[in-house]
Amino acid sequence: MNNIAGIRTEYKLQTLNEADVDSNPIQQFDKWWNEAMNSEIDEVNAMALATASPEGKPSVRIVLLKDYNENGFVFFTNYESNKGLSLANNPQASIVFFWKELQRQVRIDGIAEKVNAAESDTYFASRPEGSRIGAWASPQSKVITTREELENKYDAYQQQFAEKNIPRPAFWGGYRIKPLVIEFWQGRQNRLHDRIQYTIEKDNSWKIERLAP
Numbered sequence: 001m002n003n004i005a006g007i008r009t010e011y012k013l014q015t016l017n018e019a020d021v022d023s024n025p026i027q028q029f030d031k032w033w034n035e036a037m038n039s040e041i042d043e044v045n046a047m048a049l050a051t052a053s054p055e056g057k058p059s060v061r062i063v064l065l066k067d068y069n070e071n072g073f074v075f076f077t078n079y080e081s082n083k084g085l086s087l088a089n090n091p092q093a094s095i096v097f098f099w100k101e102l103q104r105q106v107r108i109d110g111i112a113e114k115v116n117a118a119e120s121d122t123y124f125a126s127r128p129e130g131s132r133i134g135a136w137a138s139p140q141s142k143v144i145t146t147r148e149e150l151e152n153k154y155d156a157y158q159q160q161f162a163e164k165n166i167p168r169p170a171f172w173g174g175y176r177i178k179p180l181v182i183e184f185w186q187g188r189q190n191r192l193h194d195r196i197q198y199t200i201e202k203d204n205s206w207k208i209e210r211l212a213p
Contacts, residue, residue: 011103011187016194018210025182025198025206026070029106032184033068036099049075050094051086051112059086065097066123072176073108074115076123078140080171087112093177103187110179120173132166133157183211 022028036044045065052058059082067074073095078084087093091113097106114120124132137154144150179200186194195211 009103009187010189011193012189013103014186015188016184016186016196018196018208021184021196021208023206023208025179025184026068028184028198029068029182032099032102032104032106036097036102036104039099039101041099041101044099046097047073047075048096048098049083050096051083052090052092053086054089059083065095066174072110072178074119074174074176076120076172076174078135078138078172079114080142081140083141087175095177105183105185107181107183107185108177108179109181110177112175112177115174115176117173121168123174124168124172129166132168133161135172136161136166136169188213 022031033044043064046062047065048060049063050058050060061083063075063077063083065073066076079088091111093110093112095108097104099105124135127135133154136157137150181197181199183195183197188194191213193213195213197209197211198206199209201207
């Protein structure tokens with residue numbers, strides 16, 4: 001059998017010190033994001049998104065970051081999917097980026113809200129035609145009987161929208177996660193990792209603290 005417990009990596013690429021980080025976590029994220037982009041990491045925008053039901057039942061999946069700024073981190077999905085229904089009832093969410101090539105993680109806790117319709121329309125129009133049709137065809141997270149059922153719906157919408165503009169479905173759009181806590185994690189030797197946490201204060205300033213690994 002494979003020795004799962006014996007799988008380990010010694011982290012020693014870089015360090016993360018309070019004196020070196022930006023006072024604004026979005027600016028610090030921007031620095032790390034650009035370094036990740038320059039490292040040519042495959043699907044650098046992949047992030048784990050955790051939500052919870054009103055009863056507190058957790059669920060996590062991978063989604064793709066599509067924008068970020070001082071207001072938060074944006075992704076797009078079907079509003080009627082499991083994550084969409086969870087966020088409608090409990091807008092608290094967490095996202096995690098793991099850039100193993102740089103031995104880094106970024107964890108963000110915050111509140112999710114829908115982006116405005118114009119922003120969703122703009123992004124939807126930028127997607128490939130097949131992805132736009134797929135958004136109409138897939139009742140995301142719902143039980144379907146066969147793969148053929150899904151493909152038949154795709155074919156039907158493909159015919160419906162042939163040589164026409166494909167509008168954004170009302171049930172599809174973006175969310176922005178407004179951060180309340182952002183943690184930057186840099187792997188270090190002997191599992192003594194660097195963890196720098198930013199927490200938003202009542203005056204919208206950010207408190208910076210070091211966490212034990």
